[in-house]
Amino acid sequence: MAKPHLLEIRRAALAALALCLAAPAALRAQDEVPFVVTPDNVTLAMLELAQVGPQDFVLDLGSGDGRIVILAARRFGARGLGVEIVPELVERSRRHAAQAGVADRATFAAQDLFKTDLSQATVITMYLLQEVNLQLRPDLLALRPGTRIVSHDWDMGDWRPDRSLTVDAPDKPVGRDKRSRLHLWVVPAQAEGVWCGTGPNRGARLRLTQKYQTFGATLSAGNMTRLVVGRIDGVHLRGVGGFAAAIDGARLRVTDSGDAPPALPGAEFERCAG
Ligand SMILES: C[S@@+](CC[C@H](N)C(=O)[O-])C[C@H]1O[C@@H](n2cnc3c(N)ncnc32)[C@H](O)[C@@H]1O
Structure with missing residues (x-):
């Protein structure tokens, strides 16, 4: 028979699992990839790395407070969509876009990034986690050749970036060394x-x-x-x-x-x- 304290641990673990399974999707996704902002100077560097221009459609997967799509519209004249699982952040993004005068070009949707049509993008931006990047990788590789993808901090395993750079990030809310690593991939044509x-x-x-x-x-x-x-x-x-x-x-x-x-x-x- 299991010792009493082991039984308690097992009960607690089962209760935690039940709670986790019952939690709304938004809470679980947020726990996996929490809301952490990309500092403003790093946001700018990401868009410059992708060479965003007025012809581009920028899709930010997990758009937080909307800063990447808003800056793409405000500074580079691009259009864009931020998809974000937390509705309150979507509301905040829409307010920020309206305040910046770009609500017609910077739009936001409360939805799961895994259920998002990626094909509309000419540029995809991400500040997620490596596991999430790897889950997305097959869909990213199937995009129109020439689509640019920029990821803040996380890479995509053996799909090596076309370019990487390090940016000083004194305002970065996480990590001890206040630097960000940025990676750019250009989706290659299927030539094989x-x-x-x-x-x-x-x-x-x-x-x-x-x-x-x-x-x-x-x-x-x-x-x-x-x-x-x-x-x-x-x-x-x-x-x-x-x-x-x-x-x-x-x-x-x-x-x-x-x-x-x-x-x-x-x-x-x-x-x-x-
Ligand atoms: C690290 S933050 C990045 C926010 C923003 N892109 C930036 O760089 O400032 C990641 C965001 O992804 C959102 N997120 C996590 N899982 C998601 C999912 N499955 N679908 C859509 N958004 C998700 C989180 O709520 C969080 O706001």
Whole structure:
């Protein structure tokens, strides 16, 4: 038989579990990723890192008091949406947006970030946790190539950022060293697969392997074969020896075949059937 104090511990644990299961979704999400503001200078650095401009639609996942979307609208003329699970913070964000005169461009919704349509964004900002970033990663990788993602402090495991920087953050409410780490990813096009030359380049083949933003390619035409490795920046592939190509939906165009044969400037490819 269990000792009395063990029984008490077990009862307390079961009671805590029951309380947790019964808690409203807002309370649980808030407990997982609490409301902590990004200091103003770090907010600015995040938007600058993403090169936000008037054409952008900024989606802040877990938008807190709305500061990121509001600054994107006020300073950079962008439009945006903040999604936030705590209704009181959404109300506060709307008030702040109205006070800043950008309520038409900076909007807020009380909703779960995991149930949010991410495809509307050209820029996604996040100050969450690494586990949450990793949960979001498959959906982020499936976004339109060229979508920029900026995360405050947390990375995405082996999907390495395209750029990272450290910003002094004297007003940061958490942590002992008053600094923030910012990470930028540009969603790469899905290039992997076998591409077949079209038109005058029928018979040419481009076999591509891809890991996030890096690629390896075997380019073959006639009896010439060449290996190229490089990086993918949105829709643009750039490889050693001057190789450059761009993916536009289902087509791949070699814009520069570089300094070694086979020479295929301007060659168009489509995904090989079968
Ligand atoms: C660390 S704060 C960041 C706030 C703001 N983005 C900023 O950088 O100042 C994270 C926010 O995410 C919100 N949050 C947590 N889980 C969420 C979820 N599943 N859906 C939407 N918001 C969530 C929290 O309530 C909190 O306000």
